Amino acid sequence: MPFPTLSEFAAKSVAQGIVNETISLDFRLDTKCSNAIVREIFNEDKVCGENYRKLEEYKNQLSVTKIDFRKYDVDTEAVLNLANFNLVSLDFGEMWFLEMDFPDPEYGEEFLDIVTMFDRSMNNYSRRSLIHLGMASDQGYIKGWEKEVEDLFHCHTFDDDRFQFPSFCASFSNLRVLDISYVKGLSSLHGINKLENLQNLLLCHEDLDNINEYKELFELKTLKHLDVSSNHFSDNWSETGTNPIRDMLAAGVRMEALEFLDCSTTAVTEHELEEFVKNHSSLQTIAAICTPCNQSTISGMKMLNMFSMSESLGYLLRTDRNTLVCHFMKDVFETVKANLTHLDDFDLCRVKNALLFVLREPFDRETKVTTLARYLGSELFQHQLSTSRFPTDTADIIEMFYNVFNKRDFYTSWQDETVELMLGMLEATVNSVSPGLLIPDRVLHIVFEKTFALVDQFPQYQTKGNEIVRQAVKWMSSEQIQKMSGNSELERKVQEMINSA
Known part of the structure; x- marks a missing residue:
C-alpha cells in the first residue's frame, strides 16, 4: 500500500475540519485542492448521509469541477447549488426527491423534467465544459429528453439506466465513454454504431436477446475498453452463467482497436478466450476473474486472475468491485486449500499478501470482514502458523485481523458471528503450537490481551476464553512463566480466567 502523499494528508485534514466545523476558510482554493477535499468529504460520509450540503456552505471557497452524488439522495437545494460551480464531471444517484420540484408537464410527478432541472442548475461554463454526466437511476424522464439535454451539453460520456437506446445514440453521437450496465429492459444494441468516437463501453450484466445484437460492435473503430462482466457467481458454469464472449465469436465481432477486455464472472472458456484473442490483434489485457479461466494463461496476454492476484485486486479496487473481491478471494482460498500439500512457502506467501492487500486498502468494511x-x-x-513456525510478522497480522473484526458494529445481528471469528482466530493461534515450538512473547501477550478484552465485553464466551488461555499457558516456557509472574496484573487475570471454569 503506497504511503499517502502530503497533499492527500492535507486534503483529508481539511475535509475533516469542514465536516467537524473546526476549520475556517477565508480564501478560495484552487481546483485540484478543491476536488481532492470534496472527494474526501464524500468518502467520509455514509450512504445517504448529508455531507454534500457542505458544498453550499463552502461554495465561495471551493473551486470544484468534479462532483459525485451517487451515494446521496440529493434534494432540489443541492441541485440548484450546482450553478455555483464550473463543472466538467457530474454523477447523480437516486433522483426521487426531485420529482416534486421538476415534474413532467404532461404526466406530473411520475416522470422527472430533467431538461428544466439542468437548465436551472447548470451555469454556462458547465454547459460548455461538461464531459461526463452520470445518472445511474431507473427514474423516468420526460419524452424526448435525450435531444434537449444534448442541446444543453456537449457531453463526452454519459451513464443512465433507462432510455430509448437508438434515440440516445443518435443524440449523443460524440460519446467517448458509455456505461449501460444493469439497464432494465435493454435487449438490443441497435444504433450503437452511431457512436463513432466511443472508446470505453461497459455492458456489465446485460443479457441481449440474440447474438446478432453484438454485430454493430464491429463498427466501433475506436473502442479500446470493453466490459461485459456479469454479477452472476456460480460453481457450475456449464449449467448457468452468461457468456457474451461466445456470442461475440458466433456473431463474428472484431474490434480492431480493442486493448482491454473484462469478462469476469462469465462462463467463458479458455478456448473461447484464445479464439477471441486471435480476432483482436490490439488486445493486451483480459480480466477473467471468477470464471472457468481463473487459472488460465494466454501467450502474449496479461491475464487478471489468480495468477496475478495483487494486480487483479488492484483492478477491482480501482473499479469499486467489492462483491467480486469477496468471491475472488473465496476462490483463491478454496483452490489453495485443495492443493495445500503441493504448495510451497512462496505460494502461501502470495495468498497472505493478497489477503493483506484487501485488509489494508480502502475496500469497504464488509468486504474486509467477509474475506x-x-x-x-x-x-x-493455522497451516501457515504451524509450517512457518510463527514468522516475525505474526503479532502484527493478528493485531490487524483483530482490528478488522473489532471495527464491525457489535450491536447488530453480526455480533455473535464476529466475536466467534475473533475468538476462533486466537484459538487457532494457540492450537498451532507443538512440542519444540513456542509462542513468541509478543504473540502470547496479544492472545492474552484480546481474549481478556472479548470475555470482559461478552461474558457469554467465558468458556471459550478459558480454553484459549489454558492452551496458551500449557505451552509457555519456564522463562515466559517467570516473566508473567513479574506482571501481577497479567498473572491475576490469567488465574481468574483459569479458575472461572
Missing part, C-alpha cells in the same frame, strides 16, 4: 472470515475458515491461517 478475513473466509480465510480463517479455510484453515490456511
Whole structure:
C-alpha cells in the first residue's frame, strides 16, 4: 500500500475540519485542492448521509469541477447549488426527491423534467465544459429528453439506466465513454454504431436477446475498453452463467482497436478466450476473474486472475468491485486449500499478501470482514502458523485481523458471528503450537490481551476464553512463566480466567 502523499494528508485534514466545523476558510482554493477535499468529504460520509450540503456552505471557497452524488439522495437545494460551480464531471444517484420540484408537464410527478432541472442548475461554463454526466437511476424522464439535454451539453460520456437506446445514440453521437450496465429492459444494441468516437463501453450484466445484437460492435473503430462482466457467481458454469464472449465469436465481432477486455464472472472458456484473442490483434489485457479461466494463461496476454492476484485486486479496487473481491478471494482460498500439500512457502506467501492487500486498502468494511472470515475458515491461517513456525510478522497480522473484526458494529445481528471469528482466530493461534515450538512473547501477550478484552465485553464466551488461555499457558516456557509472574496484573487475570471454569 503506497504511503499517502502530503497533499492527500492535507486534503483529508481539511475535509475533516469542514465536516467537524473546526476549520475556517477565508480564501478560495484552487481546483485540484478543491476536488481532492470534496472527494474526501464524500468518502467520509455514509450512504445517504448529508455531507454534500457542505458544498453550499463552502461554495465561495471551493473551486470544484468534479462532483459525485451517487451515494446521496440529493434534494432540489443541492441541485440548484450546482450553478455555483464550473463543472466538467457530474454523477447523480437516486433522483426521487426531485420529482416534486421538476415534474413532467404532461404526466406530473411520475416522470422527472430533467431538461428544466439542468437548465436551472447548470451555469454556462458547465454547459460548455461538461464531459461526463452520470445518472445511474431507473427514474423516468420526460419524452424526448435525450435531444434537449444534448442541446444543453456537449457531453463526452454519459451513464443512465433507462432510455430509448437508438434515440440516445443518435443524440449523443460524440460519446467517448458509455456505461449501460444493469439497464432494465435493454435487449438490443441497435444504433450503437452511431457512436463513432466511443472508446470505453461497459455492458456489465446485460443479457441481449440474440447474438446478432453484438454485430454493430464491429463498427466501433475506436473502442479500446470493453466490459461485459456479469454479477452472476456460480460453481457450475456449464449449467448457468452468461457468456457474451461466445456470442461475440458466433456473431463474428472484431474490434480492431480493442486493448482491454473484462469478462469476469462469465462462463467463458479458455478456448473461447484464445479464439477471441486471435480476432483482436490490439488486445493486451483480459480480466477473467471468477470464471472457468481463473487459472488460465494466454501467450502474449496479461491475464487478471489468480495468477496475478495483487494486480487483479488492484483492478477491482480501482473499479469499486467489492462483491467480486469477496468471491475472488473465496476462490483463491478454496483452490489453495485443495492443493495445500503441493504448495510451497512462496505460494502461501502470495495468498497472505493478497489477503493483506484487501485488509489494508480502502475496500469497504464488509468486504474486509467477509474475506478475513473466509480465510480463517479455510484453515490456511493455522497451516501457515504451524509450517512457518510463527514468522516475525505474526503479532502484527493478528493485531490487524483483530482490528478488522473489532471495527464491525457489535450491536447488530453480526455480533455473535464476529466475536466467534475473533475468538476462533486466537484459538487457532494457540492450537498451532507443538512440542519444540513456542509462542513468541509478543504473540502470547496479544492472545492474552484480546481474549481478556472479548470475555470482559461478552461474558457469554467465558468458556471459550478459558480454553484459549489454558492452551496458551500449557505451552509457555519456564522463562515466559517467570516473566508473567513479574506482571501481577497479567498473572491475576490469567488465574481468574483459569479458575472461572
